[in-house]
Amino acid sequence: MQIRHYHDADLSAVIALWNEVLPPSAPHNDPATSIRNKLAHERDLFFVADAAGEVVGTVMGGYDGHRGWIYxxxxxxxxxxxxxxxxxxxxxxxxxxxxxxxxxxxxxxxxNAGVIPFYQSLGYAVEELVSMGKRLYS
Structure with a gap:
């Protein structure tokens, strides 16, 4: 198994994985839209786990010069x-x-709160914050 950058040929495999593991809850979470938008910005912050030619995992990230984000x-x-x-x-x-x-x-x-112990085992902590968002589509 290797961690490598996303390739365009991974598209259908990543969409299938995300539809199974991260079912879209809103239009901005549509896998094809998310991937298209990511590839237009910081494409090199999109990795896949490749096991014998099969995409078995993904991580997408971003950096705005102030904070990094994991998606x-x-x-x-x-x-x-x-x-x-x-x-x-x-x-x-x-x-x-x-x-x-x-x-x-x-x-x-x-x-998906059951995944919190996984992130904590890697050094992430639950912070006392309120996350807010605004959808720019109707």
Whole structure:
């Protein structure tokens, strides 16, 4: 298994993985839209876990010069508990540090709170913040 940059040929595999693991809850979470938008900005902050030519995990990130963000961490259910998620996050962390990033944020859907211990095991902490958002579409 290797962690590598996303390739255009990965599109259908990543969409299938995200539809299974991260079902879209709103139009801005549509996998094809998210991927298209990511490829237009910081394409090099999009990694996949490749096991013998099969995409078994992903992580997408961003950096705005102030904070780094982790998005779309997904590992195929049949490949969990093998360290793939941790490897994906460490690769993204390294890429963000290379850019000068000093702090990384990530958000967990309330419906996916069971994943919080996984992130805590990698050094992430629940912060006393209120996350707010505004949808710019109707």
């Amino acid at each position: 779309s961490v997904a590992v195929h259910p049949g490949h969990r508990r093998q360290g793939i998620g941790g490897q994906l996050l460490r690769r993204m962390e390294s890429a963000l540090v290379e850019r000068g990033c000093l702090k990384i944020n990530l958000q967990v859907r309330a419906t």
